[in-house]
Amino acid sequence: MDYKFLSETNLFRGLSEDDIKNVLPCLRPVERSYKKNEIVLNRGDVTDKIGMVLKGGVNIFVASYWGQGQIFGHVNPGEIFAENYAAIPGKELLCDVIANHDSEILFFDFSALVKTCQKSCPYHNELILNLIRIAARKNLLFSNRMIHTSSKSLRGRISSYLSEQATINNSNLFSIPFNRQELADYLNVDRSALSNELSKMQSEGLLEFYKNSFKLNKK
Numbered sequence: 001m002d003y004k005f006l007s008e009t010n011l012f013r014g015l016s017e018d019d020i021k022n023v024l025p026c027l028r029p030v031e032r033s034y035k036k037n038e039i040v041l042n043r044g045d046v047t048d049k050i051g052m053v054l055k056g057g058v059n060i061f062v063a064s065y066w067g068q069g070q071i072f073g074h075v076n077p078g079e080i081f082a083e084n085y086a087a088i089p090g091k092e093l094l095c096d097v098i099a100n101h102d103s104e105i106l107f108f109d110f111s112a113l114v115k116t117c118q119k120s121c122p123y124h125n126e127l128i129l130n131l132i133r134i135a136a137r138k139n140l141l142f143s144n145r146m147i148h149t150s151s152k153s154l155r156g157r158i159s160s161y162l163s164e165q166a167t168i169n170n171s172n173l174f175s176i177p178f179n180r181q182e183l184a185d186y187l188n189v190d191r192s193a194l195s196n197e198l199s200k201m202q203s204e205g206l207l208e209f210y211k212n213s214f215k216l217n218k219k
């Protein structure tokens with residue numbers, strides 16, 4: 001287990017590597033590997049586990065009854081998922097969690113994380129506070145996605161998302177976590193239309209791109 005990596009995640013923020021070594025067994029961790037495009041959690045599943053991406057990444061995919069759907073979010077290494085469902089006993093997932101790369105996932109028992117263990121570890125309050133902060137950040141991210149998709153124009157949605165990424169990276173040169181289809185799903189637009197609009201924006205000198213790398217230019 002890479003305790004240094006864990007100490008740099010938001011969930012274990014404030015805990016030393018030795019602290020994590022002591023508290024981790026209390027959380028009943030299980031590590032699993034997934035191939036690209038393999039389903040980690042199915043819609044309709046019930047889980048009492050929180051997942052953390054150690055390597056690779058997963059997409060949160062919301063499908064309709066007829067099979068069409070869109071990416072609702074992406075989870076990078078060090079980030080967690082399924083905590084909202086794990087917090088509600090018996091709550092069925094309304095989405096699929098799918099590995100978008102060969103990935104390694106570490107699962108924690110939710111109840112063990114939020115309750116003081118028999119060893120009376122002094123770290124649980126810090127973990128609970130970190131979990132609350134993560135939930136608050138995710139609420140903000142979901143709000144941002146609503147902002148990106150609120151524009152009626154395709155260019156408006158692209159501009160909103162790429163502007164946010166430039167702000168997050170504090171640079172006009174950055175990479176995004178989506179391929180072209182995934183970005184189209186995230187913005188809830190047609191892939192061909194997205195590619196055409198990006199090409200138009202590039203020909204107008206607004207941006208430059210190669211695969212998932214972008215450079216934004218001032219008008």
